[in-house]
Amino acid sequence: MAAVRASGLVKRFESTCAVDGVELVLAEGEVRGLLGPNGAGKTTLLRLLFGLLTPDAGEIDLLGRPLGSAERVSLDGVAGFVEEPAFYPYLSGRVNLELLAELDRSPQARARVDEVLAQVGLAGRATDRVSGYSTGMRQRLGIAAALLRSPKVLLLDEPTSGLDPVGVREVGALLRRLAAEGTAVLLSSHLIGATEDVCDSYTVLRRGRVVWSGSSELLREQAPGSAYRLQTSDDARALELAAQHRGIELVGSGAGELRIAVQAGALDPFVLSLGRAGIAVRRLELLLSPLESMFFALTGEADPDAVGIAEVAEAVLAGA
Amino acid sequence: MSAVASEVAVLGRRRAAGGVRSAFRVERRKLASQLAPRLLALICLLGPFAFAAVLKVQSGSPADSLYGVWVHSSGFALSLVVLGFAGQWGLPLMAGVLAGDLFGSEDRHGTWKTVLTRSCTRRHLFAGKLLAVALFAVGLLALLALSSLAAGALLIGAHPLVSLSGTELSAGHALLLVVLAWMLCLLPMLAFVSLAVLFSVATRNGIVGVLGPAVVDLAVQLLALVGAGVWLHFLLVSSGFDAWHALFVSAHRFYGPLIIGQAVSVLWIAACLLASWRLLRRRDFTSATVSRRPGWVVPVRVAVGSAALIAFLALASNWGPAGVTAKRVDASITPTFNNLTLLQQRELGRVVAPGARLNVLPSCSRRASTPSGPGDWICTLTVFIPQPGAVPFQSTPVTYDVTVQANGCYKAESPPSFVGQQTMRDAAGHQVVNPLFVLYGCFNPL
Incomplete structure (x- = not known):
């Protein structure tokens, strides 16, 4: 049984079709990235899944149950947040969680308040008023509030926004652990980099439509390539060598560095040839991962099948 | 089922x-x-x-x-x-x-x-x-x-x-x-x-x-x-x-x-x-669909x-029959005045026979062009007191300024020259409220 199944979802706002015939299946234990640029329809889709909006067409099943109308929506076993998590600012983090546990009507949730606060690293600030929390702390509290329900489905909208790098890593590890325990996670983001190490699969939205859906391996396979920043001991000769290698293309240069677009499998031979030619590689930095290049190709204006890594890299790295 | x-x-x-x-x-x-x-x-x-x-x-x-x-x-x-x-x-x-x-x-x-x-x-x-x-x-x-x-x-x-x-x-x-x-x-x-x-x-x-x-x-x-x-x-x-x-x-x-x-x-x-x-x-x-109209539309x-x-x-506000009429004010203020007068007499130590009542003739009218409705009224209560030798009674008029509300409640005040000061000494010498200084009453406006 799919944990989440959405079929033919449509949501219009006046003349704008924010979600246009979206199909989505999320299996138990799967972490799926919901990707798309701003305005692609990710947040609207999450609102629909939470029952905060009623679809104009289509159906949603959560854990095998139809979601129901907006006024009597049933979200048992489902948790998460849409947009930034919001709490009562005049109450402490702990009291906020206690109130949410009460709304969940679950004695287990009430007993887990301290546990989830510790899980997200807020145990030391639990008695502080939420009005004094930073954005990252609110984000952590939002995740804690979701965990309180011991959810089978976790719907998260940009959960790492506002977190420091350590926090991002911790949240990623937490989501992987939950997935290993069988929780289905839908992770919305407009930055594929933030989800790269976490997601098993992706659904990419563009202008309300699903433009790509599949596993992360498939996404990598279909990716047009990657882009790197390269500093060598002899940039002029490195350029000459690049021109001789298929799949290596210069997309920019300056300030003692080259920016190159690299098709899948073309990097290793090129670096080896630099070494054989006596050119030292002083710096090789990934600017655009294969997943990122695929994301930009899928969400850009041009036909993704006709776009090469050079065009993507040129468009994305312009001015970098 | x-x-x-x-x-x-x-x-x-x-x-x-x-x-x-x-x-x-x-x-x-x-x-x-x-x-x-x-x-x-x-x-x-x-x-x-x-x-x-x-x-x-x-x-x-x-x-x-x-x-x-x-x-x-x-x-x-x-x-x-x-x-x-x-x-x-x-x-x-x-x-x-x-x-x-x-x-x-x-x-x-x-x-x-x-x-x-x-x-x-x-x-x-x-x-x-x-x-x-x-x-x-x-x-x-x-x-x-x-x-x-x-x-x-x-x-x-x-x-x-x-x-x-x-x-x-x-x-x-x-x-x-x-x-x-x-x-x-x-x-x-x-x-x-x-x-x-x-x-x-x-x-x-x-x-x-x-x-x-x-x-x-x-x-x-x-x-x-x-x-x-x-x-x-x-x-x-x-x-x-x-x-x-x-x-x-x-x-x-x-x-x-x-x-x-x-x-x-x-x-x-x-x-x-x-x-x-x-x-x-x-x-x-979600506020996603809130369309903001120009700033002046809502205030207008x-x-x-x-x-x-x-x-x-x-x-x-003029719908239905008048709730405050002279007849109702008359009918309410008369027993109230009567009872408070008797209360005053008892507090002053005078003997008031059970069931005693004054002979009061009320005359209330509104101080405005329309004869009924809430607002300022004036009531003259003429008290007929039997006096030995008088033919037939001695009459004493008492005038009250009455403020009547739409709910049928009123406050009536009279100058001290008619009813005395706000407080008086009772039979025991205590300073007490003069019951006739201000009258409160209510009547049914329906």
């Missing part, structure tokens, strides 16, 4: 009750942790004591309020003055502070999405919030009632009370009536709470929600000054606050306004809550709507 279907229905009802209970507990805890309800509780607890203490150290009295001149004589009068003020201003304001931000605050903090993504539906949340705020409203009303009774009893004394017909009520009887009077304000207060809920849901604005009921209350009080018709006044949201007056009238008893006041309160509660739920049940809490609409409403209400 099959056994399985009925079991499912029972489970559904249990589930719904559980959701409402959870939402109620959450809202109760939120309200208890907020400053405003705590401040209100403090005011309800200490306000009457402060009022009684101020009265204790000064000789003046709030004579314009019903029972105002009696506050130094009976602690029950103090409770009734507090009740009168509360019904006029305090309870509508309290309702606004308690409930005016109940739903708007969720919009302001962006917490609708947080609470609606738990195991409670918006139906549960709506019901839970209403129950919690109703509990606080009832609690505050009870606290104010008990505090005013305690302040009156402790600082002034639980002495007998003079009724609105001029008869004396024993302390026990007065206590019962005062408690009933406070209880009768419960439904009107909940009507204002419901109005505040409607403002809060409709506008999503805490300031409008908090001040809205007070503004409506002010408008209602202004409306009470115009128009002679009786129906609009009885349909207004605050009409129930006047219901208790009927309890204290012993001559020409009437209960019509009391029953109508309570029924009207129930109607207001039902209408406001129904409208609130209709607005809330399909609302998009509000201004036009308000002007149309004021014009309509001004016209409707």
Whole structure:
């Protein structure tokens, strides 16, 4: 049984079709990235899944149950947040969680308040008023509030926004652990980099439509390539060598560095040839991962099948 | 219905009750942790004591309020003055502070999405919030009632009370009536709470929600000054606050306004809550679809709507028969004056035979072009006193300036040259209120 199944979802706002015939299946234990640029329809889709909006067409099943109308929506076993998590600012983090546990009507949730606060690293600030929390702390509290329900489905909208790098890593590890325990996670983001190490699969939205859906391996396979920043001991000769290698293309240069677009499998031979030619590689930095290049190709204006890594890299790295 | 279907229905009802209970507990805890309800509780607890203490150290009295001149004589009068003020201003304001931000605050903090993504539906949340705020409203009303009774009893004394017909009520009887009077304000207060809920849901604005009921209350009080018709006044949201007056009238008893006041309160509660739920049940809490109209459209609409409403209400204020007529004022003030005169005589130590009554001929007229309606009236009460040798009686006219309200209650004052000073010495030499200095009374305007 799919944990989440959405079929033919449509949501219009006046003349704008924010979600246009979206199909989505999320299996138990799967972490799926919901990707798309701003305005692609990710947040609207999450609102629909939470029952905060009623679809104009289509159906949603959560854990095998139809979601129901907006006024009597049933979200048992489902948790998460849409947009930034919001709490009562005049109450402490702990009291906020206690109130949410009460709304969940679950004695287990009430007993887990301290546990989830510790899980997200807020145990030391639990008695502080939420009005004094930073954005990252609110984000952590939002995740804690979701965990309180011991959810089978976790719907998260940009959960790492506002977190420091350590926090991002911790949240990623937490989501992987939950997935290993069988929780289905839908992770919305407009930055594929933030989800790269976490997601098993992706659904990419563009202008309300699903433009790509599949596993992360498939996404990598279909990716047009990657882009790197390269500093060598002899940039002029490195350029000459690049021109001789298929799949290596210069997309920019300056300030003692080259920016190159690299098709899948073309990097290793090129670096080896630099070494054989006596050119030292002083710096090789990934600017655009294969997943990122695929994301930009899928969400850009041009036909993704006709776009090469050079065009993507040129468009994305312009001015970098 | 099959056994399985009925079991499912029972489970559904249990589930719904559980959701409402959870939402109620959450809202109760939120309200208890907020400053405003705590401040209100403090005011309800200490306000009457402060009022009684101020009265204790000064000789003046709030004579314009019903029972105002009696506050130094009976602690029950103090409770009734507090009740009168509360019904006029305090309870509508309290309702606004308690409930005016109940739903708007969720919009302001962006917490609708947080609470609606738990195991409670918006139906549960709506019901839970209403129950919690109703509990606080009832609690505050009870606290104010008990505090005013305690302040009156402790600082002034639980002495007998003079009724609105001029008869004396024993302390026990007065206590019962005062408690009933406070209880009768419960439904009107909940009507204002419901109005505040409607403002809060409709506008999503805490300031409008908090001040809205007070503004409506002010408008209602202004409306009470115009128009002679009786129906609009009885349909207004605050009409129930006047219901208790009927309890204290012993001559020409009437209960019509009391029953109508309570029924009207129930109607207001039902209408406001129904409208609130209709607005809330399909609302998009994500604000994604809120289309902002140009800044001047809403104010213009509000201004036009308000002007149309004021014009309509001004016209409707003459709807129905006149509630305040010379006949009714005559019929009410005569026994009141009679009873208070006899009370005065008894307090002065004179023997008054049981069942004695004066021979009074009233003549009341309105001091305006129209002969009926609330406002300023003048009453001349001609008292015929049998005198030995007089043919047939000696007549003594007493003139009262009477301020009559649309609800049928009035205050009558007469110059000291007619009725003496505000206080007098009783037979035991104590300084007491002169019962004839100010008369309070009420009659049935229906």
